[in-house]
Every structure is written in C-alpha cells, then in structure tokens.
Amino acid sequence: MFITGASxxxxxxxxxxxxxxxxxxxLHFFRSEDRIRxxxxxxxxxxxxxxxxxxxxxxxxxxxxxxxxxxxxxxxxNVLVNNAGTALYRLAEEVTVDDWEQLVGxxxxxxxxxxxxxxxxxxxxxxxxxxxxxxxxxxxxxxxEVVYSTVKGGLNAMTKALAxxxxxxxxxxxxxxxxxxxxxxxxxxSPEEKNVLAAQIPAGRLGTPEEVAAxxxxxxxxQAAYINGQIISVNGGWW
Numbered sequence: 001m002f003i004t005g006a007s008x009x010x011x012x013x014x015x016x017x018x019x020x021x022x023x024x025x026x027l028h029f030f031r032s033e034d035r036i037r038x039x040x041x042x043x044x045x046x047x048x049x050x051x052x053x054x055x056x057x058x059x060x061x062x063x064x065x066x067x068x069x070x071x072x073x074x075x076x077x078n079v080l081v082n083n084a085g086t087a088l089y090r091l092a093e094e095v096t097v098d099d100w101e102q103l104v105g106x107x108x109x110x111x112x113x114x115x116x117x118x119x120x121x122x123x124x125x126x127x128x129x130x131x132x133x134x135x136x137x138x139x140x141x142x143x144x145e146v147v148y149s150t151v152k153g154g155l156n157a158m159t160k161a162l163a164x165x166x167x168x169x170x171x172x173x174x175x176x177x178x179x180x181x182x183x184x185x186x187x188x189x190s191p192e193e194k195n196v197l198a199a200q201i202p203a204g205r206l207g208t209p210e211e212v213a214a215x216x217x218x219x220x221x222x223q224a225a226y227i228n229g230q231i232i233s234v235n236g237g238w239w
Contacts, residue, residue: 001025001220002077004057004114005084007032009183010133012039013209014081017217019043025050026075028066028084030057051075057084057110058102067117076121079220082111082155083133087185092146100147107151112158115173119166128171129220132159133212134231136179140239152177156231163229172228174219179235181207203236 001018005011006027012035015027025048029036036052043050051073055065070076085107088099115130122128137145138152156175163173180186180197186206189197198205212234218224219232233239 001079001081002028002075002114002118003081003083004028004110005133006039006052007035008083009185009209010178010181010212011081011083013213014083014216015039015043017210017213018079018220019046019048019050021217022046022048023079024048024075026069026073026077027052028057029054030084057114058105063110063113063117066114070117077118078122078125078127079129079131080114080118081131081133081216081220082114084110085133087145088148089144089188090147091144095147103147103151107148108154108158111155115162119171122166122171123169126170127222128166128169129224130162130171130173131216131219132173132175133216134159134175134177136177136233136235136239139177139231139233159231160229167228170225172219172225174224174227174229175231176212176215176219177231177233177235178212179207179233179238181209181212181234183209201236201238203238205236207234207236 001023003011003015006015007029040050053069055062088103111132132155134155135152137149138156141149159173159175215234
C-alpha cells in the first residue's frame with residue numbers, strides 16, 4: 001500500500017484505515033515531518049510495518065526519489081493512492097507559469113508516472129488498485145480555482161482511460177471526488193463562511209476525511225473488482 005500526501009487530512013485518514021486492516025504501508029510526505037512521524041507511530045502501535053519517503057512530487061527528481069525508495073525497501077505495492085495535492089485560489093488572470101507547472105506536476109504528472117511505476121508489479125501479481133483523489137471541482141469547475149479544476153479534470157480523464165487499458169490484467173483505476181471536507185485545504189474559511197457553505201450542502205455539514213477514506217478502502221478491496229474507471233463523489237449531495 002503506497003499513499004502519497006500521507007501527512008494531510010485525507011491521506012492520514014486513508015493510512016489509518018488501511019492500518020486497521022493490517023496493511024504494510026509506504027507513506028509519502030514532503031514538508032510535514034512532525035505529522036508523518038506521529039502517524040507512523042500510530043500505525044506501528046497497530047503492529048504495522050511502515051516505511052516513509054520524503055519527495056517533492058512537483059519535480060522529476062521527486063519521481064526518482066520514489067523509485068529509489070521502492071527499490072531500497074523492496075516494496076512492490078499492489079495498491080496506490082494518488083492523494084498528494086494542494087489548492088490554488090487565484091483569479092485566472094493572476095496565474096503564473098510557475099503556478100501552472102507546479103499544479104500540473106503535483107496533481108497530474110506525478111499521478112501518471114507513479115501509476116506507470118507500479119503497474120509492472122501489479123501486472124505480475126494479476127491484481128492492482130489505483131485510487132486517485134480528485135475533487136468536486138474536477139467535475140463542475142470552480143471560479144478562482146481554474147488551474148486546480150483543470151488538473152483534477154485531467155486526473156478524472158486519466159482515471160477513465162487508464163482503467164480501460166489495464167482492466168484485463170486484474171487492475172482497477174478509480175477516483176474519489178471529495179466535496180467540502182474538514183481538512184487544512186479549507187482552513188482558510190472562517191467559521192461563518194463554513195456555516196454558509198454547509199447550508200448549501202443537502203447533508204447540512206462538511207464531510208470528514210474518514211468518510212473519504214472509507215470509500216478509498218473499499219475501492220482498494222477485492223470486493224470492488226468490477227468497479228473500474230469511475231469518478232465517485234463524496235459530497236453530501238452538494239452537486
């Protein structure tokens with residue numbers, strides 16, 4: 001089990017969910033070393049073998065760091081969760097080339113090439129699960145988040161195309177598309193703004209990382225073998 005962005009709200013919830021099932025984990029992080037250490041200790045207490053790798057997935061060097069870690073640990077994951085990502089709140093006219101390159105690298109390029117990296121192992125085993133963490137904005141778009149919406153839309157398209165290519169090998173590729181979730185990505189919202197947002201959601205509240213993790217866990221299971229190429233929303237009926 002390989003999870004990128006494991007120090008974030010959704011990533012850490014996914015790691016805990018798989019740890020409960022006794023899965024051997026490789027957890028990727030970049031900046032949040034304290035949070036990843038705490039998460040590793042938590043998983044160790046459940047008797048889980050956990051490795052970590054620090055890498056900047058916006059760069060090609062980060063990709064090579066991941067490749068080296070897989071070889072170093074002799075770790076050949078049959079489940080990959082492409083979760084690493086960050087938002088960008090900016091008017092389209094204010095987006096720089098560097099903004100564009102960083103989001104494309106982090107959300108799209110890394111998800112594609114990490115999938116490419118693990119597919120040979122999955123093919124040999126005849127079993128694999130790739131779960132991409134997308135966003136509601138990849139489906140409906142968001143003003144002031146045009147680049148973020150673009151890369152998540154691209155991730156959805158990649159999910160559908162790759163699923164068709166690898167299905168015959170016993171590999172599934174799906175995406176979860178969270179709506180408004182209580183994570184650091186929404187920490188810029190004031191309590192009043194969160195209340196206004198919650199009032200727009202039929203469920204009447206923001207979702208939790210654990211609710212997203214539950215879907216990821218199911219999509220990675222053998223029971224989900226016939227679910228392939230799907231973008232599944234976790235949004236409380238919002239859209």
